[in-house]
Amino acid sequence: MKIVDYCIRQPITVAVCIGLSLMAGAMALTSVPVQMKPEVDSVVISISTFWESASAEEIESDIVEEQEKVLSDVGGLVSLTSNSKAGQGVVRLEFETGTDLEAAKADVLQKLDEVPGYPEAVLKPIVKDVDPESVDYIAWVGLACTDTKFDGTTLLDFMERRIKPRLNRLEGVAEVGIRGGRFSELQIRVDPAALAERGITWAQLKAAIENANKNFSAGKLVEGKSDIRIRATGRFESAESVMNMIVRRDEAGPVYLRNVAEVIETYKEKTDWARARGHQMPFFNFLLQRGGNLIATMDRIKAEIAEMNAPGGVLAQHARQLGIKGELELVQVYDATTYVRDAIKLVQSNIVYGGILATFTLMFFLRSLRTIGIIALAIPVSVVAAIVVLVALGRSVNIISLAGMAFAVGMVVDNAIVVIENIFRHLEMGKNPRTAAHDGATEVGGAVVASTITTIAVFFPILMIQETAAQLFKDIAYAIMAAVALSLLVSLTVIPTTAARFLRSRDAKAANWNESEVRPRKGWGPLVWMQHLVHVLPHFVANVVAGINRSWLLRVVVITAFAVGTILGIRMLMPPLDYLPIGNRNLVFGLLTPPPGYNLDQLTKMGQRVETVIRPAWDAAPDQYQVESVTRGDQPKEDRRVKVPPFPGMEPSVMPPPIENYFLVSFEGRMFHGAISTDKRRVKDLIPLLNHAAGGHNAPDTIAFAFQMPLFRVGGNTGSAIKIDIKGRELDPVSGSAQAIMLALIGKFGPYSVNPDPTNFLIPSSELRLKPNDRALFKVGLTRTDIGLAAQANGDGILFFRDYERNGELRDMKLISKHSIAENPIDAILNAPLATPTGHVIDLRTVASVERVLGPDEIRHVDRSRAVTLQYTPPPGLPLETAIDQVNEIVASLRQQGAIEPGIDVGLSGSAGKLNEIKTALLGDGSIAGTFLSSMFLAFLVVYLVLVVLFQSWSSPIVIMLTVPLATLGGFAGLAIVHQWSVMDHYMPVQNLDMLSILGFVLLAGVVVNNAILIIHQTFNFMADPKRHLENPDQAIVASVRTRVRPILMSTLTSVGGMLPLVLLPGAGSELYRGLGAVVVGGLLISTIFTLILVPAVLSIFFAAFKPQKPSPEVAS
Secondary structure: OHHHHHHHHOHHHHHHHHHHHHHHHHHHHHHOOEOOOOOOOOOEEEEEEEOOOOOHHHHHHHHHHHHHHHHOOOOOEEEEEEEEEOOEEEEEEEEOOOOOHHHHHHHHHHHHOOOOOOOOOOOOOEEEOOOOOOOOOOEEEEEEEOOOOOOHHHHHHHHHHHHHHHHHOOOOEEEEEEEOOOOEEEEEEEOHHHHHHOOOOHHHHHHHHHHHOOOEEEEEEEEOOEEEEEEEOOOOOOHHHHHOOEEEEEOOEEEEHHHOEEEEEEEOOOOEEEEEOOEEOOEEEEEEOOOOOHHHHHHHHHHHHHHHHOOOOHHHHHHHHHOOOOOEEEEEEEEOHHHHHHHHHHHHHHHHHHHHHHHHHHHHHHOOHHHHHHHHOHHHHHHHHHHHHHHHOOOOEOHHHHHHHHHHHHHHHHHHHHHHHHHHHHHHOOOOHHHHHHHHHHHHHHHHHHHHHHHHHOOHHHHOOOOHHHHHHHHHHHHHHHHHHHHHHHHHHHHHHHHHHHOOHHHHHHHOOOOOOOOOOOOOOHHHHHHHHHHHHHHHHHHHHHHHHOOHHHHHHHHHHHHHHHHHHHHHHOOOEOOOOOOOOOOEEEEEEOOOOOOHHHHHHHHHHHHHHHHHHHHOOOOOOHHHHHHHOOOOOOOOOOOEOOOOOOOOOEOOOOEEEEEEEEEOOEEEEEEEEOOHHHHHHHHHHHHHHOOHHHOOOOEEEEEEOOOOOOEOOOEEOEEEEEEEOOHHHHHHHHHHHHHHHHHHHOOOOEEEEOOOOOOOEEEEEEEEOHHHHHHHOOOHHHHHHHHHHOOOOEEEEEEEEEOOEEEEEEEEEHHHHOOOHHHHHHHOEEEOOOOOEEEHHHHEEEEEEEEOOEEEEEOOEEEEEEEEOOOOOOOHHHHHHHHHHHHHHHHHHOOOOOOOEEEEEEHHHHHHHHHHHHHOOOOHHHHHHOHHHHHHHHHHHHHHHHHOOOOHHHHHHOHHHHHHHHHHHHHHHHHHHHHHOOOOOOOOEOHHHHHHHHHHHHHOHHHHHHHHHHHHHHHHOHHHOOOOHHHHHHHHHHHHHHHHHHHHHHHHHHHHHHHHOOOOOHHHHHHHHHHHHHHHHHHHHHHHHHHHHHHHHHHHHHOOOOOOOHHHO
């Protein structure tokens, strides 16, 4: 090869290129984004529309229905779902994978313009390219106050104006949200009796306020040489200006607003709250920008928080302005980078340990530090330079791509081993190092090129898959492809150059690589025995091959035994499919759904009871915030933890670990809480604690369950749920069918397995409904609008959105009856006096009937049909494919029993739909055409075609491809061992055959053929070498096996050594690549052993059948 000759003659050029490659890699490391996992392109757009005080049915009919009508025509739409609840409607649109979301978002906005109109007080719809079901915040930061008497929820205005803009400007932050705070508002608290006494209706009062609270711009007028702007200002600027507003003038004089109402600057009614370790405070949450560097962004957030917390900072200044007897402090209760840092640290250590194991393997075989140093050059040059390729492709450094680098550590030395071994062989022939380097590298150059191309080519069909899980494949595929491709360049340039420069004949002698004779063992130590075994093994294997190839019967028996054993072994070991690894994040999350209608005070009491059970666990950990030490005072900390039952009804047996951080949030009538363990290994033991705290009398009639937060949120609230959509035209039969399925699932899998959406579809909420009496209204001169306004004013109030200016910002103003905030608001609304245009004073019951009814608390649509979605999360260890089969069996059984009413459609989505998509893409749809078009088949076909081109033969590559089934058997065996290990270890996530593990089989297809390539390539070389004086092809086969056993063992063991830490070392992120590593390690070991026996036997039959001449194959040139 000319490139080998050129590099040997230009060693300085090679050295400079090495230096530049390492420099480029170092520079790329400083610019590449660091993330938890690969960035998966979202294909979801959400539309949120707010209408304060509106019921779920009003949201459905007046907003969601109208939006769905126009949005159902958007191109590329896969599913259309919506949820209508009090005050808010959310529409979720999922598009085909690969859809341009910017274009889709533009289409959605254009379609929304076609909505005829919205009722008064409905805010403009908010369109985001964020999936509301899989929002994964990178941080939660609370604003705590050491003054326990201060209401921190009133700090929302300060947070919005002074803190949020600073956080929003940080590089890498996409969005900053706030939860648990209250905006200020101006309340006009009306005395209904005083209003009725003066004969003023609510409609007249509302109109008077609207007419008095306006600014008008009149443009500009010319004044001399300049223009002067003309404005008529009438907008309220203070509570006093509102009180002095004239409502009406009559014979008795003007009626001021202060005569019928009091005006108070206050805060909105609490609708939610958030608590951390027992202390209520408002919170910021952060979303990472698409393509952002997670660790760098978190460092910026922490630096900004530290600056604001500093003495004399913005928090200290505001605390002084408010007269707070204490301090304000920003406290971080959740940090996503903790897991990422741990995971990256583990992968880095795995790379180091793998490199050490690979080095020891080389030392065992070579016994020459100089030789090991030459081979070891392939690792840093290939891996570091591969980072440049990842940056150029726009990828990030994450757990997956780093795992790819770790796998590549063992693989990149394979080519170097093959080249250096052949150089050694030529050194033993008496050639000088330069000639040996040239001839040795040139001789095996074709085999190295062939093995590298097959390893790379096998990934191309996989990269074409667009489904969500396949996007995770890309990072590990790109990392391995880049590193292996660069290792080819290194093995044909750097290795021959350094070998010619630094190798000596004594290095070959130190390795004792003379294949022509078996030397006696010298000594009795274990190392001596192992070295002697390695020395005699090539001769032993060659003799076994020679014995088998002498007999047609033996060859047929061996091939048949391998074939039958492989088929039976695969059938016995093949496990059911799973989708993605759940992960082992240090965050346990719990959802609580109280009965509908629970008010915030009741939820607060429930939350306090839950905290009472969990408090001993966080008290056992060090304090996290200043307010904790202030409230505790001199009281010493004690460990008061007690054991809790693993499941309801069982004896307490689980001691929960200390909790580093705990947060509890109430919103929209629901609650969620989360806990972070100080012991990262025992995170699972927090699940029974959270379930126990939210059970029994602590949260009566509440649906509650806790789960460990998964890495990939692809299905429902738990992130890994199978969505069972039950839909139809009428809500009652839908709810009845959903109830039957939910009870069946709970009976089979337990109470924590199912989370319905809507959560309270079986328990309607109570509603006080006022039905106008048109005849009575006509008699007194009122309208239905008067009834509606009276109901609003005596309820949550009549809202004037952003109609009050305060400190340069517009705030809401609310017209409300003073009785609505009294002790008995229901009686007050019914007995409230109401003035009429005819001069009479009546109450609401005079012109409207009052009835209590039950109505839905939340209404869900799936594809424009009313629906209930059951989010079923399979128990730990149950493969997703098995869980889907069981769900289908339950649904079929209920249909036969008549529990699911006719006309009700039941479909699966969520992780079930994702699994089906990727399964079809990888393995086909079960048809013959689908199988031939599947990515796995195409990957094998690509490898075969590459070998056909390299060997210029249609038949020889078939022999090589026989190694793939052997590798598959080994892969399943390795996965089965790791699966059993994970089942026995309670704290280890159960390892199933997930989509990332399947990638291991694809990788095997490109790697295990390398050993067969070496044997066949060397056989052709020997057959074409007249100096060998071989009488028949079988002799060439035996000779090639004898010379290739050691390099095959070296490359296999170094690869296994490099990957073994990924399989054996537990920790953060290891669950992502453990299965993949088990497949590759098991496949390499089994296929290597089998390949040394099976390939020569098949090759011998091939030569006997086709009787080839002795040409030098194209690949050898």
